[in-house]
Amino acid sequence: MNVEIDTSAFTEEAYELLSELEDSLLELEASPAEQELISRVFRAMHTIKGSGAMFGFDAVAEFTHEVETVFDMARNGTIPVTKQLIDLTLAARDQIRAMLDAAAGGEPADQANANKIIAGLRSLTPDKKSAGAAPASSGGAPGKGPAPAPAANESNIFRVRFVPNTDIFGTGTNPLLLLNELRDLGDCRVVAITDKIPEFEDMDPETCYTGWEIFLTAQIAENAIRDVFIFVEDECELNIRLIDRDQAMRDQQEGKKLGQILLERGDINPKELETALLPLGDRLVQAGVISHDKVKAALTEQQVVQEKQDKKKTAEAATSVRVPSDKLDNLVDLVGELVTMQARLTQTANTIGDHTLQLIAEEVERLTAELRDNTMSIRMLTIDTTFNKFKRLVRDLSTELGKEIELITSGGETELDKTVIDQLNDPLVHIIRNSIDHGVESPDVRRARGKNPVGKITLAAIHSGASVLIRVEDDGAGLDAAKLRAKGIEKGLISADDELTEKEAFLLIFAAGFSTAAKITNVSGRGVGMDVVRRSIEGLRGSIDVASVLGKGTTITLKLPLTLAIIEGLLVMVEDEYFVLPLAAVEECVELSREDVKKAHGRHVINVRGExxxxxxxxxxxxxSGTAPEIEQIVIAEVDEKRIGFVVDKVVGQHQTVIKTLGKNFQHSEEFSGATILGNGGVALILDLNKMVRYVEEEEIRELDAA
Structure with a gap:
């Protein structure tokens, strides 16, 4: 029988485990004696190893076994947690990821690097041969070996009810290997649940009919058990309950009645127990031992307590559902189409003037708005996962450059659209690398300047209306506006006659080809990083602000929209054409008369309250083409911290815009960030104000140079 094994569940969960592993190792480096962190690293390695063998990733299981063995020694106090161990384990984490990538069709993993890591790990063990014990194979219990003997007075007894879905064999999962994993954790007794096995002639060999109840006595926490089932938790009924500690069990087990045990196990419900108990109550009443009311009160108390526990269990049982991102994107597109059709329905109802149709349109509008908001919220993710990635970057890069730098993060619970988060990683990498290389000084220089030799980089996120502000702040040398201006003149980015404000000089670091590095290194000096940052952030319809104090440090603030799918826009008209300006940038609208144009003497400027x-x-x-009206409208917006006007014939009003990407024919029209469909079926182009202003300024500079 050929069963195609679906390994996507393993790889997806393994990537998450590797991310958590990296965070745990970085925490462990700061607190090397923290036993819980050591155990967390060990459990992650143990889970990857065991599940890797179960899903056919034998190379991953064998390699991970080496790391797990060393951390088992650290967990038992045989070896200390040192920087060398952390470095090797981080390298092993990267190697495991490379092996998973290779299995998914990526570049082959470097086996020589794996051997080097294994040799390094074995050199840390007191008995080098013990660290090279035979790795797990897929044919038996992965990594099976004697579990550390738990102290009797500290052990926990767990009851684990494991009932796989009937189709679990189709994913290539062998439940018996999971049971063997549990045996590794401690004293394990397994009872098979066979009441659902049909007659032989009705059996399907590809269907799992069996469940198991496992009684596990071990010196572990519940999470260690859940780690065993982490890759199949969505494909089974899993209930883990701490029955009691050993000593308490010895003191109390004799007093437990059968009905109490069956009730705790969930094998009967309170109603069934009540039915069984009523005859006993009647007998007690008849014997004159107790009154009928007291029996009834006791049963009611039992029922109330059980109902409360049942509700709590139901709440705890609520789980999340994994959905592929392409399905979610498709849902957002469909909701966008629905919003467009709802706007068309509302406009048609208002045009016809039918009251009943208008009421229906209003109700559809309300429901569509709720559906849109809920769908958008599904795409929102917290930014903490992205922030955590940079702890490793700061650690490795500061070590490479001989600097001591601490990364402080805040606001990780801030939510952003998944698309924004996905595209935010590279810009933040460039900014942080720049802060480490150019911003934070070396320890000797910092001491000479009276600073703490350990530099700080702060990464923070906060909500600001319909936007999110992400700040990267360092306490380094700061930016020298005069030096930046001189470099700009040298590179031909500005002329010697240009007068720049301090803030304008700071923004030169985002110009293409600009770099103040004295020499080219692996980190910086080629003048490509910060230009990429500017283009990426503008591609997300965001903006960048730079503040700096020479000798004190620099703060770079990214202002990003919460979502890229829908924006609040201002709908305007020029002749018969519709355009949308992002409402977040719009400050006010004023009139432009023919008299105002004459006063400007041909210049495109207007005096607004003295400005x-x-x-x-x-x-x-x-x-x-066409003739402009006698009185035009100027929409004044903030672009790169400047107030710029955009002249249109008419301002239609606020419009919630569902963004549609432009086709290939318009891929070079960079002054438009997309388009939207209006209620009347027409199309409005969404203006990219930043790029439009930049292109106009560049054209004016070229015209002046030509003159």
Whole structure:
């Protein structure tokens, strides 16, 4: 019988375990004596090893066994947790990931590197031969060996009810290997549940009819048991209960009645127990031992307590559902189509003027809004996972550069659209690498300047209206505006006559090809990183702000939208064309009369309450034919911390915009970030204000140079 094994569950969970493993190792480096952290690392390795063997990843299981063996010694106090052990385990974590990537069709993992890591791990053990014990094979219990003998007065007794789904064999899972994993943890007694096995002629060899109840006595916590079932938890009924500690069991077990035990096990419900107890109560009443009311009160008390426990169990049993991201993206697209059709329905109802149809349209609008908000919330993820990735980056890079740097994170619970988070990783990597290389000084320099030799980089996220602010702050040397201006002139980015504010000089670090590094290194100096940051953030419809104090440090703030799927926009018209401006950037709207144009003497500026504001004519920018009205409208928006006006014929009003990407024919039209479908079936282009302003400025500079 050929069964195609689905290993996606293992690889997906293994990647998550590796991420958690990295976090645990970095925490362990700061607290090497923390026993819980050592046990957490050991459990992660043990789970990857056992499940890897079960799903056919024998190479992963064999390699992980080596790391697990060493950490078992650390857990038992045989060897200490040192920086060398942490370094080797982090390298082993990277090697395991490379092996998983290779199994998924990526580049082959470097076996020489694996051998080097194993040799390093074995050199840490008192008996080098013991660290090279035969690794687990897929043919038996992965890594099976004697569990540490638990102290009798500290052991826990767990009752584990494990009932696999009937189709679990189809995923390539062998439940017996999971039971063997439990045997590794301590004294284990297994009872098979066979009441669902049909007659022989009705049996399907690919169907699992058996469940198991396991009574495990071990010096462990519940999480160690859950780790064994981590890859099949969604494919079985799993109930783990701490029956009692050994000593308490010896003191109390004799007093437990059969009905109490059956009730605790869930084999009968309170009603069934009540039915069984009523005859006893009647007999007690008839014997004159107790009154009928007292029996009834006792049964009621039992029922109330049990109902409360049942409700608690039901609440705890609620689980999340894994959904592939492409299915979620498809759902968002469908909701976007629904929002568009709802707007069309509302407009049609208002045009016809039928009251009944208008009421239906209003109700559909309410339901659509709720569906849209709920769907958007599903895509929202906390940013802490992204933040945690940078602990390893700061650790490795600061070591490479001979610096001592501490990374402090806050606001990890802040939520962002999954798409934004996915595209945020690279920009943050560039910013943090720049802070480590250019910002934070070496320990000797910091001491000479009266600073703590250990530098600090703070990574924080906070909500700000419909946006999220992400700040990367260091306490390093800061930015020198004069030096940046001189470098800008040298690179030809600005002319010697240009007068720049301090903030404008700081923003030069995001120009293409700009770098202040004295020499090119593996970390920086080629002038490509920060330019990538600017383009990436603008591609997310975000903005960048830089603040710095020379000698004190630098803060880079990224302002990002909560979601890329829907934005609040301001709908405007030029002739018969519709455009959308992001409402988050819009500050106000003012009128532009022919008299105002004459006063400017041909310059595209307007005086708004004493402030001179330049503006761009949308009609001229996109060569839209027709005659402008006597009084035009200027939408004033904040772009790169400047107030810029955009002249249109008419401001229609606020519009919730479902963003559609432009086709290949418009891939070079970078002044548009997308399009949206209006209620009347028309299309409105969404303007990218940052790029539009930049292109206009570049064209004006070229015209001045040509003149």
């Amino acid at each position: 001179i504001i330049p503006y761009i004519r949308i009609r001229d920018r996109f060569e839209i």
